[in-house]
C-alpha cells in the first residue's frame with residue numbers, strides 16, 4: 001500500500017505546533033509561516049513580544065496562544081505542556097528554537113555564562129522534548145525540529161559554550177530520532193549560519209560580519225524566512241522519511 005501522498009504545498013492544516021523563542025527572529029518567522037500553512041500554535045517566549053506575535057496570528061484566523069515563561073526554570077516545562085495540551089489536546093510539532101549566545105574568550109568565560117547557555121540551548125530542549133515526547137509516543141505521531149547552528153558543526157571564536165550547546169543539540173537530535181522512530185516521531189535539526197536577527201546583529205556587527213560574508217560562496221547572510229521554509233518542510237508530511245538529519249543552511253560556507 002502506498003503511503004507517500006502529501007500536499008505539494010507542504011500544508012500544516014490540522015496540526016498543532018509549539019514553538020519556543022517565537023517573539024522575534026527565527027522563531028517568529030517559523031510561527032508566521034506555520035500559521036500561513038494552517039497550523040494552530042502555542043508560542044513560548046521569555047518576554048511579552050510573544051503576546052504581540054500571537055495577536056497578529058489570531059487576527060489572521062489561526063488559533064494561537066502565547067505563553068510567557070522562562071524555559072531555563074525546570075518547573076515551567078511541565079506548566080507549558082500542561083497548558084498547551086489543555087488548550088489544544090495535543091502537540092504534533094515541537095520546535096526548539098529559543099537560544100542565547102554570550103561572546104567570551106574561553107580562558108576567562110564566567111561559569112555562569114557557560115551554565116546559562118547550556119540551560120537554554122540544550123537542557124530546555126531536552127526537557128521539553130521529553131515531556132512533549134511522552135505525549136507523542138502515546139499518540140504515535142510527532143515532529144521535533146531543533147534549531148541548532150553551523151556553530152554546532154564548526155568551531156568559532158569566543159563561542160565555546162555556544163558551540164558546545166549546539167553540537168549537543170545535534171547529538172540529542174540523532175539520539176531521539178533513533179530511539180523514537182518506532183513511535184513515528186521524526187526528529188531533525190537545522191543549522192543556519194549567520195541569520196539576520198537581533199541576536200546576529202549584536203554577534204556579527206561591523207568588520208567581523210563583513211569578513212564572514214566574504215567567506216560565504218553565495219555572498220550573504222541568511223534571512224529568517226529561509227530557515228522557517230526548511231522548518232515548514234520538515235514539519236510537513238513530505239518529510240516523513242527524514243529523521244536524525246542536520247540540515248545546514250550556510251550559502252556554501254562549509255563546502256571546503
Ligand SMILES: NC(=O)c1ccc[n+]([C@@H]2O[C@H](COP(=O)([O-])OP(=O)(O)OC[C@H]3O[C@@H](n4cnc5c(N)ncnc54)[C@H](O)[C@@H]3O)[C@@H](O)[C@H]2O)c1
Nearest residue numbers: 021023024025026046070071098099149194195197199200
Ligand atoms: N541569528 C543567527 O545568526 C543564528 C544562527 C544560527 C542559529 N541560530 C539559532 O536560532 C535560534 C533563534 O535565534 P534568533 O537569532 O532568532 O534569536 P533572538 O535572540 O532574536 O530570539 C531568541 C528568542 O528566544 C527567547 N528567549 C531567550 N531566552 C529565553 C528563555 N530563557 N526562555 C524562553 N525564551 C527565551 C527570546 O525572548 C527571543 O524571542 C537560536 O537557538 C539561535 O542559537 C541563530
